[in-house]
Amino acid sequence: MKLVTGVIQPHRLDDVKSALEAAGVRGMTVSEASGYGRQKGHTEVYRGAEYTVDLVPKVRIEVLVPSEDAASIVDVVVNAAQTGKIGDGKVWTVPVDDIARVRTGEHGDAAL
Amino acid sequence: MELDTGVTAWMLTSASLVLLMTPGLALFYGGMVRGKSVLNMMMMSFGAMAVVGVIYVLWGWSMSYADQSFGGIVGNPIEQFGLGGGGVLDDAGEWVVDGGLPIIVDVGFQATFAIITVALISGAIADRVKFGTWMVFAGIWATLSYFPMAHMVWGGGLLSDEGPFVFGDAVPIDFAGGTVVHINAGVAALVLALIVGRRKGFGSEPIRPHNLPLVMLGAALLWFGWFGFNAGSAYGADGAAGLAWVNTTTATAAAILGWLITEKLRDGSATSLGAASGVVAGLVAITPAAGDVSPVGAIAIGAIAGVLSAFAVGLKFKLGFDDSLDVVGIHLVAGLWGTVALGFLATETGLLYGGGIEQLGVQVIIALVAVVFAGIVTLVIGLALKATMGWRISEEEEVSGIDLAVHSETAYETIQQGSVIKEVRA
Secondary structure (H helix, E strand, O other), X not given: OEEEEEEEOXXXXXXXXXXXXXXXXXXXXXXXXXXXXXXXXXXXXXXXXXXXXXXXXXXXXXXXXXXXXXXXXXXXXHHHHOOOOOOOEEEEEEEOOOOEXXXXXXXHHHHO | OOOOHHHHHHHHHHHHHHHHHHHHHHHHHHHXXXXXXXXXXXXXXXXXXXXXXXXXXXXXXXXXXOOOEEOOOEEOOOOOHHHOOOOOEOOOOOEOEEOOEEHHHHHHHHHHHHHHHHHHHHHHHOOOEOHHHHHHHXXXXXXXXXXXXXXXXXXXXXXXXXXXXXXXXXXXXXXXXHHHHHHHHHHHHHHHHXXXXXXXXXXXXXXXXXXXXXXXXXXXHHHHHHHHHHHHHHOOOOHHHHHHHHHHHHHHHHHHHHHHHHHHHHHOOOOXXXXXXXXXXXXXXXXXXXXXXXXXXXXXXXXHXXXXXXXXXXXXXXXXXXXXXXXXXXXXXXXXXXXXXXXXXXXXOOHHHOOOOHHHHHHHHHHHHHHHHHHHHHHHHHHHHHHOOOOEOOHHHHHHOHHXXXXXXXXXXXXXXXXXXXXXXX
C-alpha cells in the first residue's frame, strides 16, 4: 500500500477530485495548506509599504492506494492539476506499513 | 432674534451626523490594525465619546464660547459651567436664540466636534497604550488644547476675525475646523507618537491591516457624517450649506483620484486602502475651505490633498516615528494644505481670484500658531502622563495582543478558544 500526497493549486482541486473518482479512487483527505516553491510568494502594498508574503495558499490532497496503482494515480493527479505555470505543486508517494478501518477493525488491503 | 425651525432642524441633523463620524472613525481605524488589537482601537474612539461628551457640558462649552475671554486664548470655564450663567437658558427660562438657532442646539453640534478631534489622535498610538492613560489624556487634552483652539478660532479669540491677524479684507478663514480639528489633532498625534515610542516590530515585521472592508465602511460613514461637519458649519439650511455640501463631495472625489493615480504610478496597484485614505484626505483638506471656495477650486484642493497625503504616509518609515495609522500624513498634511490653499483659492480674497498676498499670509499665520500651540500643549500633557501613569503596556502584553491584555476580550473567536470556554461566573 502507498500514500499518494499532492500539494496543488487550490483552483485545480475540483478537476483532480473528479479525475481520481473516474480512476476508481473511493476516498481521499483534503486540507488547506500554505507554502511556497520556486514561485516565492507575492507582494502586497499598504499605503506604499510593501510586504512580501512568501507563503501562499495551497491544497493538500492525500489518497491511500494499493502499491501497484500508485504510479498511475500519481499521473492522474499530475495531469488533472497541471496548468504549466510556476506554483503547480508536487505529488509524491510513500510506502504504508498498515491500514486499519476504524468501523470494522479490518487491516491491510481490505481496509482500503 | 426669532427661532428658525428650518435652521434648527438642519443643525440638529448635522449634530447627529457629526456624532456618527466617531463610530465611523472607530471602524476606519479598527480595520487598519491587527486582529489582536481591533477592540482597543475602537474603544479609544468610544472612550473619547464618553469623556468628552461629559466634560463638554461641564466646562467645554464655557471655555470655548464664554463671553469673558482670557487674552483671546480661552474662555472663562466658570462663566457658563454646566451650561449655566444665562448663555443657553435665560433668566426668564427661555432658550437663548442666535441666528435663528437655539444655543443649546449649537452646544450639541460643537460637542460632537470636540469628541471626533480627540478620537482622531488615537490612530497615532495604536496597539500599545494603557486605556486608563488614554482616557485621562482625552479629558486633559480636550481641556487644554481643543477648547482653547475652538475659542481662538470660532469663539471670537486670537485667530478669529476679531483677533490681530486681520489685514484689510483678509480675515482668518477656518470654515469647519482645518486648524481647530485637523492641524490640532495631527500635531498632537505626531507629538504623542514620539513620546509613546514605536511598536515592537515597527519597520521590521509586517504589520498589515486585518480587515479592509471595515476600513472602507468606516470611510463611507466618515464621508456621510462629514456633511454635518461641513454643510452644518454654514449654520443655515440654505445655499451656503449647499455649497459646502457640494465642495465636500467634489474635493473628496478628486482626492480619491489623486491618491489612486499616485499609487498606480508608484506602487503598481490602485488599492482599497488607498481609496479609503483618499476619502479622508479630501474631507480633511476641504474642511477649512468648504464655504469659501468654488466647486472647481474644491477639485484642486482635493486632488492635491490626495497626492500629498499619499506621499506623506511614507515619511514615518524614513524618519522612524510610529504614527501607526498615519494621522500625521493625512490629518496634519491635508489640514495644513487646506488651510493654506485658501490663500490661493478663496473666492473673495485669494491670490488666484485677484486678491493680494494678505489672505495667504493670514492662513499661514493661523496654521503656524495652531501647530505651535498644539505642539507645546501636547508635549507637556504627554510627558506629564508618561512620568505619572505611564503610556505603554508591557512588551509581552503588546505581543500577545492588547485586546486580551487590557480589555479581557478577543474580537474574533476561533474554534480552539471556543472549545475551552466554560462559564465560571454568572
